[in-house]
Structures are given as C-alpha cells and as structure tokens.
C-alpha cells in the first residue's frame with residue numbers, strides 16, 4: 128500500500144517485503160530505485176518540487192524512521208515497521224551472499240567505504256564488492272561512472288548524503304538493477320559511527336541518541352516537530368472532507 132505523506136507517496140512494506148522486491152528485481156534484471164525517506168526529506172520536498180519529483184518517481188519509498196511510521200498511521204494506514212537504510216542494507220547481505228551478488232558502495236569519506244567492504248566481506252565472502260568514496264569532483268565523476276559500469280553491480284548503494292544521493296541515482300539510471308540511497312550507512316558498517324544500542328532502537332528513540340552523540344544534528348532534527356504538526360494538519364483536512 129502507498130500512503131501520501133505531505134505529498135510524498137510512502138510504501139508500507141515491511142523489511143522482509145522490501146528485501147523480496149529487491150531480490151525479484153535482481154533475479155528478473157529489472158531496474159528499480161529505492162528511497163529510504165525520513166521526515167527531513169519529506170518535509171523539505173514540500174518546498175522543493177524537484178526533490179518531490181525525485182522521491183515520487185522512485186519505485187519504492189520506505190518509511191525511514193519512526194516519524195514517518197507515525198505519520199502513515201495518523202493518515203489511517205497500517206504499517207508494521209520502519210525500513211531504514213542501514214537496516215535494509217544489512218538485511219540484504221544474507222541473500223546477496225547466497226546469490227553471489229555484486230555490490231558497489233559509493234559514498235562516505237575516503238577510506239570509509241573500503242573499511243565497510245572489509246568488514247562485510249569477512250561475514251559474507253561470496254559477495255563481490257567494489258567501492259569509491261563520496262568526495263569526488265565533477266571531473267572525477269565520469270571515471271567513477273565508468274568504474275561502476277565496468278563492474279556491473281547488481282546493487283548500487285549510494286551514501287552521498289540526502290538528498291544529493293537521491294538526485295544522483297535519478298540522474299544516473301541503469302548503473303545497477305537496484306539503486307538505493309543509504310545516507311551514512313557506510314560509516315555504520317565501517318564502525319566509524321556507532322549506531323544506538325538495540326534497546327534504544329527498539330524504544331524508537333534512536334534519533335535522540337544520535338542527537339546527543341552528534342549535536343550538530345539539532346538543526347536538521349528541528350524539522351521534526353514541524354513535520355509532525357503538518358501531518359496532523361493533513362489528517363485534519365482529510366477528516367473534514
């Protein structure tokens with residue numbers, strides 16, 4: 128099911144359903160683009176029609192974060208769980224390993240994607256990886272695109288920061304069967320940024336943990352109350368129709 132949250136159509140797929148869609152796309156050699164949408168992205172898209180188009184033209188938009196799950200429920204739909212970029216990436220590795228996929232990591236500071244590949248390869252040796260850091264110039268971009276094309280990835284994970292990664296994937300179609308914007312996932316896989324402990328994730332306050340660890344996030348996260356308010360307003364308008 129798809130639910131329109133502030134103009135962005137969010138899918139209510141579970142993690143297992145999202146992984147299944149990816150598996151079918153790789154097996155069937157069909158290209159799909161996936162956005163893991165958080166409240167900041169959805170909020171920003173109201174004031175940026177290019178961003179809204181890039182989000183809404185994706186094949187799958189997952190609810191990345193409890194704020195989006197809450198919004199979907201407020202708007203009357205059922206959704207079981209959030210599907211964040213890093214959780215999705217980690218859920219893909221077992222099937223990627225079983226089916227010997229080729230995965231490309233694009234993004235992160237120099238050295239991070241490489242470390243992430245080393246970490247993941249030790250657990251999933253049947254996956255073939257290639258990588259590039261995410262601080263490249265326009266001139267270097269052509270070489271990177273050639274490197275990706277030559278590698279022929281099944282899955283291209285792009286962690287260039289939102290929303291740049293969403294625009295980048297939309298502007299460069301056909302590089303892989305599955306393209307996913309994954310934010311800071313390579314930092315988490317490489318261990319350069321610690322994720323919140325599982326208990327904190329389960330309490331749905333990972334955003335608070337990240338805010339305390341990375342206080343510069345307050346400006347980004349200050350959008351959250353405005354997002355919540357706008358969703359309540361959307362619900363009010365829907366009910367009064």
Ligand code: UDP
Pocket residue numbers: 233234235236260261262286287288289309310311312313314
């Ligand atoms: N990043 C990048 N190139 C840039 C800017 C950022 O590769 O020019 C990477 C950065 O190193 C980090 C990620 O983008 O790994 C952060 O993305 P975002 O803020 O969307 O992720 P979040 O922390 O919200 O998951």
